Amino acid sequence: MVLDIVSAVLILLGGVLSLAAGVGLLRFSDLLSRMHASAKPQVLGLILVAIAIAIQFPTWATMTTLAIIISFQLVTIPVATHMVGRAGYRTKHLRRSMLYRDELAEAVERAEAREIARERRREHGTDENDN
Amino acid sequence: MSVVLLDITVVATSLLLAASVGLALYRVVRGPSILDRMIATDVVLASMMCGLGGFMALTGRTDLLPVLIVLAMLGFVGSVSVSRYVSKSDSMTPGAEAGSLSDFTASDWHMNSEDDDTAESNAQWPDDVARGIADVSDGPPGTTVPPEADEAHQESTQPAGADDHDEKLTFDLGEKPAAPGRGRDETGGGRDGS
Numbered sequence: 474m475v476l477d478i479v480s481a482v483l484i485l486l487g488g489v490l491s492l493a494a495g496v497g498l499l500r501f502s503d504l505l506s507r508m509h510a511s512a513k514p515q516v517l518g519l520i521l522v523a524i525a526i527a528i529q530f531p532t533w534a535t536m537t538t539l540a541i542i543i544s545f546q547l548v549t550i551p552v553a554t555h556m557v558g559r560a561g562y563r564t565k566h567l568r569r570s571m572l573y574r575d576e577l578a579e580a581v582e583r584a585e586a587r588e589i590a591r592e593r594r595r596e597h598g599t600d601e602n603d604n
Numbered sequence: 605m606s607v608v609l610l611d612i613t614v615v616a617t618s619l620l621l622a623a624s625v626g627l628a629l630y631r632v633v634r635g636p637s638i639l640d641r642m643i644a645t646d647v648v649l650a651s652m653m654c655g656l657g658g659f660m661a662l663t664g665r666t667d668l669l670p671v672l673i674v675l676a677m678l679g680f681v682g683s684v685s686v687s688r689y690v691s692k693s694d695s696m697t698p699g700a701e702a703g704s705l706s707d708f709t710a711s712d713w714h715m716n717s718e719d720d721d722t723a724e725s726n727a728q729w730p731d732d733v734a735r736g737i738a739d740v741s742d743g744p745p746g747t748t749v750p751p752e753a754d755e756a757h758q759e760s761t762q763p764a765g766a767d768d769h770d771e772k773l774t775f776d777l778g779e780k781p782a783a784p785g786r787g788r789d790e791t792g793g794g795r796d797g798s
Contacts (some may be wrong), residue, residue: 487658
């Protein structure tokens with residue numbers, strides 16, 4: 474009975490996280506904020522529901538399959554979110570006024586400055602690899 | 605599991621998930637860009653996965669566990685393909701209509717700055733040219749080769765084997781006469797610092 478209550482509460486928490494993602498999608502005003510909101514049920518909600526399944530049916534087959542599912546989500550969700558965020562950054566779907574600091578722009582500026590310095594060094598013929 | 609607890613859990617969870625899916629569908633309809641729609645679709649898919657997991661936990665249908673794996677893979681593939689499509693179509697260089705597949709790597713790995721030196725920054729990445737993953741045909745937009753010339757050039761450089769490298773570099777040298785010393789230095793300059 475206690476385990477039933479625990480698993481019911483875990484399933485309800487998964488539903489609450491999913492609702493939080495829906496509200497975040499509705500209310501947030503930026504692509505990056507919406508990405509922040511949408512990652513909650515994909516990882517945390519699914520982990521809670523998987524724990525509920527594992528509590529109800531504690532067999533080896535179920536638990537190994539759930540471990541496969543959760544590890545797959547933990548590997549693929551950051552990759553997919555990174556890709557979406559990179560596409561959004563390049564297509565400028567972000568509000569500059571909502572950012573405290575844009576570290577990627579600083580890195581891009583450093584890389585461009587390095588390229589310019591390399592080009593200048595190459596034009597003056599002082600490249601050590603040049604022969 | 606007792607009947608009352610089961611009923612309460614089923615009704616409350618389905619209400620929460622239905623509200624979540626409804627809000628996500630509103631974002632799908634209203635989303636200003638395709639990336640917002642993609643994120644909202646991911647939330648719909650995550651709600652489906654949570655609902656399916658709850659269904660499995662409450663009714664004992666643990667034979668549906670592979671469906672969760674399939675849904676997880678579906679969400680990953682959808683997000684990645686849509687975001688690749690978006691960033692490819694946005695940063696497409698003017699020579700991308702020439703029909704070469706390699707313009708994807710040259711324009712997508714490095715972020716184009718929005719000011720006027722995009723042509724120069726495309727020409728300044730010697731690593732791609734040295735490794736052969738970037739065709740030199742999508743360089744400055746003023747010197748874009750027509751499709752038939754591009755295909756002819758690719759066919760001529762295909763069977764060259766080990767000398768493929770030098771041929772591309774000399775082609776690069778001939779195409780941009782404004783920078784005559786660049787083609788010679790590209791293999792050496794690409795190695796340091798990166």
